[in-house]
Amino acid sequence: INWPSPLADVPLLQYRLERSVSGRPFNVLAFSLENQFTDKRTFFREQLRYRVIYEDKCENRSIPSEHTSPIILNIKSINSNVVEFEWNKYETWINGIRTYYLERIDDSGNLMEEFSVLSGRTKSIAFSLFDDQPKNIRVRAESLDSTPLSSYSNVRTVEINPVMHLPSAFTPDNNGLNDEFIPKGPKVFNYKMQIFGRWGNVIFSTVDSFVGWDGLIKGSKAPEGTYIYKLNFEDAVGNAYDQSGSVILLRQ
16 A cells, blocks of 8 residues: 655654454554555455555644555355456546456566456456466556556465366277377376276276376277276375266277
């Protein structure tokens, strides 16, 4: 939060910063000698409002400034690789807001991607299944001024559990289309895939995520039917995951 300094002839002693949480009365948050402050005790699910009062060396106080309500970005839902974000209305600019953008930044704060928001204050982003880069997201509001102003929200880092995507059926007939049962997804570690027959016996196993099942059992064609698979793997920091399900083998 930052604000303009008073006129040079004002005998400023300090700035009094006050905060209101969810419509409750303003209370003193901090005193500052500088015209900016970082609030590290925010409540991401609450509406926050701030205002500033000047205090001079004679203990006189100015009237409170207009309040500002910063943008607070939250994650509304995560469904596989699709993340829905939501945020509150920015309440500071006299001329109002032209639009919002969602920005993806790297760990150094450099812009990587920008996502337009057509209307409202929610936005869903579908991240690539193969995207293993940091997903640091913030909102940027743009004002309706002739020279637009910008205001930024907090940064939310999205953590998406790695999910391997597999077909529900495959046709191992050597026509070059859907000939093997193989997972697709992000880079994983300590990978293992097993396929089980109708009696629960392992009929195929691999520790190479680029190797799929070709529909053979000991060199012979496996009969049509439903087979159970099980995957075990870890992410880059060693968190373990497992997936299981069924796949239908079809022959032409």
